[in-house]
Amino acid sequence: YFLxxxxxxxxxxxxxxxxxxxxxDMIEVQEAEHETKQEVLENKDVVVQHVxxxxxxxxxxxxxxxxxxxxxxxxxxxxVMKKSHIARQKxxxxxxxxxxxxxxxxxxxxxxxxxxxxxxxxxTEMKRLTGSYNTMVGNNEGSMVLGVKLPNxxxxxxxxxxxxxxxxKETSYGLSFFKPQPGNFERNLTLNLYKVTGQFPWRLLLxxxxxxxxxxxLTNHTLKWEGVWRELGCLARSASxxxxxxxxxxxxxxxxxxxxIDNRNSAIFPKKGALLRxxxxxxGYTGGxxxxxxxxxxxxxxxxxxxxxxxxxxxxxxxxxxxGGRPSSIADRFYLGGPTSVRGFGMYSIxxxxxxxxxxxxxxxxxxxxxxxxxxxxxxxxxxxxxFRTHFFLNAGNLCNLNYGxxxxxxxxxxxxxxxxxxxxxxxxxxxxxxxxxxxxCIPMGVQSGDRICDGVQFGAGxxxx
Amino acid sequence: xxxxxxxxxxxxFSEDQILLSDCASSLAVQAYLRMCNLPVHVSxxxxxxxMSPSGKVxxxxxxxxxxxxxxxxxxxxxxxGHSLSDGLDDVQRAEMKAYMELVNNMLLTAELYIQWxxxxxxxxxxxxxxxxxxxxxxNQILAYQKQWEVRRKMNAxxxxxxxLEQVYEDVSQCCxxxxxxxxxxxxxxxxxxxxxxxxxxxxxxxxxxxRLTSDELGEKIKSYSNLLAFCRRIEQSYFEDSQAGSSSxxxxxxxxxx
Numbered sequence: 001y002f003l004x005x006x007x008x009x010x011x012x013x014x015x016x017x018x019x020x021x022x023x024x025d026m027i028e029v030q031e032a033e034h035e036t037k038q039e040v041l042e043n044k045d046v047v048v049q050h051v052x053x054x055x056x057x058x059x060x061x062x063x064x065x066x067x068x069x070x071x072x073x074x075x076x077x078x079x080v081m082k083k084s085h086i087a088r089q090k091x092x093x094x095x096x097x098x099x100x101x102x103x104x105x106x107x108x109x110x111x112x113x114x115x116x117x118x119x120x121x122x123x124t125e126m127k128r129l130t131g132s133y134n135t136m137v138g139n140n141e142g143s144m145v146l147g148v149k150l151p152n153x154x155x156x157x158x159x160x161x162x163x164x165x166x167x168x169k170e171t172s173y174g175l176s177f178f179k180p181q182p183g184n185f186e187r188n189l190t191l192n193l194y195k196v197t198g199q200f201p202w203r204l205l206l207x208x209x210x211x212x213x214x215x216x217x218l219t220n221h222t223l224k225w226e227g228v229w230r231e232l233g234c235l236a237r238s239a240s241x242x243x244x245x246x247x248x249x250x251x252x253x254x255x256x257x258x259x260x261i262d263n264r265n266s267a268i269f270p271k272k273g274a275l276l277r278x279x280x281x282x283x284g285y286t287g288g289x290x291x292x293x294x295x296x297x298x299x300x301x302x303x304x305x306x307x308x309x310x311x312x313x314x315x316x317x318x319x320x321x322x323x324g325g326r327p328s329s330i331a332d333r334f335y336l337g338g339p340t341s342v343r344g345f346g347m348y349s350i351x352x353x354x355x356x357x358x359x360x361x362x363x364x365x366x367x368x369x370x371x372x373x374x375x376x377x378x379x380x381x382x383x384x385x386x387x388f389r390t391h392f393f394l395n396a397g398n399l400c401n402l403n404y405g406x407x408x409x410x411x412x413x414x415x416x417x418x419x420x421x422x423x424x425x426x427x428x429x430x431x432x433x434x435x436x437x438x439x440x441x442c443i444p445m446g447v448q449s450g451d452r453i454c455d456g457v458q459f460g461a462g463x464x465x466x
Numbered sequence: 467x468x469x470x471x472x473x474x475x476x477x478x479f480s481e482d483q484i485l486l487s488d489c490a491s492s493l494a495v496q497a498y499l500r501m502c503n504l505p506v507h508v509s510x511x512x513x514x515x516x517m518s519p520s521g522k523v524x525x526x527x528x529x530x531x532x533x534x535x536x537x538x539x540x541x542x543x544x545x546x547g548h549s550l551s552d553g554l555d556d557v558q559r560a561e562m563k564a565y566m567e568l569v570n571n572m573l574l575t576a577e578l579y580i581q582w583x584x585x586x587x588x589x590x591x592x593x594x595x596x597x598x599x600x601x602x603x604x605n606q607i608l609a610y611q612k613q614w615e616v617r618r619k620m621n622a623x624x625x626x627x628x629x630l631e632q633v634y635e636d637v638s639q640c641c642x643x644x645x646x647x648x649x650x651x652x653x654x655x656x657x658x659x660x661x662x663x664x665x666x667x668x669x670x671x672x673x674x675x676x677r678l679t680s681d682e683l684g685e686k687i688k689s690y691s692n693l694l695a696f697c698r699r700i701e702q703s704y705f706e707d708s709q710a711g712s713s714s715x716x717x718x719x720x721x722x723x724x
Contacts, residue, residue, distance in 0.1 A: 229604055237519055241527060248513025251604040289601055355530070 048072050048080060049107045049116040055123040059096060060155040066183035067091050071119055080104060084119055091121060093185060095159065096152035099124040126151045136165065137435040139340045139462035140347060143167025156182060170198025190215045200331065205232045205243060207331065222258045225286065227251070230331055240355035246330040253288035256281035264302060268430045269372065269389060271310050275300040283332075284323055291323045292332060309373040314466055316341075317365040319402070333360030336399040337420075337451070339460025341366055343395050344422030344442030349452035351399035365415055366397030368466040372428070389428045393440070395466055396421035420446045437461045474499060475527045477517060480510040482598050485591075486676055487577040492524040494668025495536050499526075500704040501659050502548045512599035540661050550660045558655055562662045565647065565654070569662075572640035573669045576633050576683075579625055582616040586679050638686045641670075645690040652699060659700070666693075667700045 051071050053064055067090040074080040084102045091100045100123050107116035132147040143165045150160040159178040165171065174194030181187040192213040200207045211228035230250050234243060257280055264273030277298040284291025296318030303311050322328045335358065337345035351361045372389045379385050398419050402411050426440030438460045444453045476499070478484060478492045499506045506526075511517065518525040518534040525534030526542075533542045543549065551559060581592045596612055597605030620626045625633075644666060653659045654666070670693055674684050688694055 229607070233516065234519075241530065241532070244517050244532065245511070245513075248516035249600065249604060249608060251601055287601055289599075289604075 044077060044115065045075060046077055046080060046115045046117050047113055048074055048119060049111070049113060050118045052118065052120045053123060054120055055125065057125050058128075058155050059123075059125060059152060059157075063094075063156045063182045064091065067094070068121065077117075080117060080119065084121075088121065090185070091123065094157045094180070096126055096157050097123045098126050136167070137431060137461055137463065138167070138169075139464065140338065140460060141167055141169040142461070143170070156180075167198075170196055172196040172198070186217070186219050188217050190217070199235065200232075205239075205246065205330065206235050207232050220259055220261055222260070224256045224258070225254070226256065227253045227288065230329075232331065240357045242354035242359055243330070243357045250290055250329055250331070251288040252283050252290040252332075253286045254281050254283035254290070255286060264300070266433070268433060268436055269310070269428075270300075270302045270312070271304050272302055274302065289326075290329060290332060291326055292328060293321045293323060294332065295319055295321075296334070305371075307373070309371060312368075312370040312372065314368045314370075315365070316367070316397075316466060319363040321362075328362055330360060333362060334364045334399060335360045336364050336366060336397050339438060339440070339454075339458050340462045340464060341395075341466045342397040342420060342422060343393065343424065343440055343458060343460070343466075344444030344453060344455055345420065345447075346452035346454050350397065350420055350448075351451075352401055353450045361399040362401045363411065363415060364397065364399040366395070366466050368396075369394045375427075387430045389430075390425065391428050391438075392423075392425045394421070394423045396446075397466075418446070418448050420444070420448065420451065435461065435463050436465065438465070474504060474506045476506050476508045476524050477511055477514045477527065478508060478524045479514050480512055480599070483512055483595055485581055485595055486672060486678070487574060487581060488523050489676070490574070490577060490669040490672040491522070491536065492668070493672055494665045495524050495526070495539055497667050497700060497704060498536065498540065498550070498661055498664035499543075501550055501664060502543060504543070504548060536661065536665060550658065550664075551655075553658065554655055554660070562655065562660060565644070565662050566665055568640060568643065569665050569669060572636055573673075575620075575623070575625060576637045576640075577669070577673070578616055579620060579628070579633050580630070580678065580683070582613050583620055583626070584630055584679075588613055590679060634682055634686060637683060638689075641687055641690050641693060645693050648692050648696060650692065652696075663696075663700065667697055671697045671701065 048071055051068050053061070053068070056064075068087045071080065071083045071087050074083045081104065084104065088100045088102050091097055100121055103120040103122060105118050105120070107113065107118045128150060130149045130151065132145075132149065134145045134147070136143050136145050144167070145163055145165045147161060147163045149162075152158065153160050157180050159176075161176045161178070162174070163176070164173040172194060174192060176193075177191040179189045181189075190213075192211075192215070194209075194211055194213070196207075196209045196211075198207060199205070208231040209228050211226060213224060213226040215222055215224035228251070230252060231248075232250075233247050258277065259279075260275075260277045262273070262275045262277075264270035264275055275298065279294075279296050281292075281294040283294075296316070298314070298316050300312065300314040302313075305311055318334050320328055320333060335348035335351075336342055337350035338347035342350060348358050348360070350358075351364075352359045371392045373391070374381075375385055375388050375390055396419055398415050400414055402414065422442050422444040424440050424442040426438055426442075429437040431437060438458075440458050440460070442455060442458050444455050447453055476492070476495060479488055484492070496506060496508070514523045514525070515521060519532055520534045520538075522535055525532055526539055528542075531542070533539050540549075551562060554562065580587055582588050593609040593613065597609040600608060617626065628636075648654055651657075653663045655662070670687055674687055674694075674697065676684075678684075
């Protein structure tokens with residue numbers, strides 16, 4: 001629900017003292033007396049004797065030990081400089097320092113070795129409280145986000161954030177506590193308390209979700225428990241009865257696991273690499289009313305072709321298996337269609353519907369084949385023009401409800417018949433490194449009765465596109 | 467001219483969940499529809515209150531229309547050509563409306579008061595029943611939310627300061643007024659039942675057949691023998707095929723009044 005703002009980290013120039021030739025060195029290295037003063041410093045063995053951090057206020061030192069420990073292993077001067085640079089990046093990555101400067105000096109003091117070095121990291125801690133204002137782009141919606149952040153609350157890079165978001169489709173606020181594991185920044189624990197009020201799935205129901213979410217991030221894997229109190233209510237008096245039946249309160253308590261492997265070179269216009277994300281969610285065994293097992297996956301493969309063009313293929317799919325005989329809730333089902341999934345169809349307007357209200361489905365698949373090329377004649381090359389691409393696409397997908405009494409063969413058959421698909425071309429614009437805008441001309445095909453199409457020009461904005 | 471109506475589907479809370487006031491309202495609507503000779507099918511949903519367009523149970527779903535509460539349902543059936551009060555003249559109609567208002571303001575409010583403002587009843591009966599379809603902690607939150615809402619409403623209409631005895635006294639006075647109007651007639655107006663009869667039956671019958679923390683309310687009604695006979699009559703005439711309000715039984719003492 002919330003997007004972290006990504007801070008750009010410009011590398012600052014490193015400070016280091018000139019290594020002049022010291023009288024001590026001359027005594028130590030007798031053999032080198034004959035060498036010229038311009039001895040190559042890379043070959044000079046050094047020992048890092050002390051690594052200090054200055055400027056700490058509330059940060060606890062044990063946390064930083066892990067980040068800077070590798071500097072001790074450096075064996076020569078260039079190595080020291082490299083490892084110090086890496087340590088500096090790691091310290092900045094913690095998100096608790098405004099600036100980190102590195103000073104490398106010869107050691108002095110009683111126990112100083114002649115080739116000893118002292119490395120000092122001079123840090124400036126962030127203020128206790130910072131505020132922020134951003135705008136955010138979601139899937140065909142926009143919002144403005146006000147945030148208050150307390151970085152480094154207890155001294156070990158814990159972060160407490162409060163965010164308020166006001167958008168075209170939903171209003172939300174949330175409190176988030178983030179704690180990285182000392183020594184292993186990729187692993188972290190997040191606690192999230194939120195309330196989201198919005199229209200879901202698409203001008204159908206007014207939903208209020210109040211939830212608590214605890215997630216633990218390991219490399220590539222995320223484990224999450226989420227408890228959500230959902231209140232659904234009809235927006236319009238003329239809502240269909242099937243939607244009216246979904247009104248009311250439910251409590252969902254679900255455990256989920258996500259595995260995400262992404263070796264693309266960029267999230268928005270990847271030139272190579274692949275993304276695989278598999279998510280499962282099990283609700284009902286830790287309390288709550290909702291009881292189901294939900295699986296979904298996302299696969300994207302990219303390959304560069306001639307003339308700077310990229311061929312990209314993606315496949316999405318998922319299924320929802322209600323447990324214990326209770327029917328699935330409209331808030332848990334999958335939706336298909338729209339400028340961010342199967343283009344050429346209205347938003348979430350594919351699949352089972354009742355009197356014009358789309359109810360979603362328990363199983364779906366969607367696939368896309370794209371060819372991205374730079375703009376014809378490459379205007380603005382090297383600058384603004386690089387943010388644009390033309391793309392030709394072929395999208396297909398299907399969404400339906402499954403009767404779990406039938407076998408898997410019947411399910412596959414059901415998903416394979418009445419496939420909706422579309423093709424077309426358009427222009428894509430990249431926004432930052434997260435979102436993109438698309439303006440496409442679409443031709444929908446395989447339209448079933450009840451689907452709402454958007455043939456012709458379709459505009460889409462969002463983060464995750466088929 | 468009567469137009470044929472497709473089967474009405476009446477939505478109420480499920481048996482374990484329904485409370486006195488909702489039970490009374492539902493029974494009134496059921497009685498009315500049976501008096502109109504309209505086929506009705508009762509459906510139990512735990513989220514009936516939220517499905518209803520006005521937030522109150524019961525509501526009917528006919529064709530693609532959804533109508534809730536007795537007043538609008540009476541209007542709706544009248545528009546379709548079924549009416550029980552066509553034979554009344556203007557004076558009688560005004561009188562009928564006045565008595566229906568009396569029942570709503572007195573009996574219904576008293577029921578709500580006893581359910582939610584009396585601590586014993588609220589703790590032992592109302593909150594557990596109201597929250598039975600939900601799991602923890604949602605059940606606690608919803609039950610307390612409902613209680614707070616009803617108490618706020620009682621404050622607004624000035625009932626918050628009343629004691630339980632005063633409420634019983636008010637009910638007794640209301641019953642006295644109804645008893646006097648009924649007299650020795652079979653129904654309130656001539657020999658044909660009207661929506662007033664359905665409404666009074668719904669409330670009185672539910673109170674008589676529901677076990678609360680104390681029997682005082684039922685006793686007050688039993689002291690008026692013509693009201694008792696009135697309830698029996700309607701039960702026998704219109705509910706002989708099934709026990710009156712069998713799906714809105716709730717926590718009753720026995721199958722019928724006898």
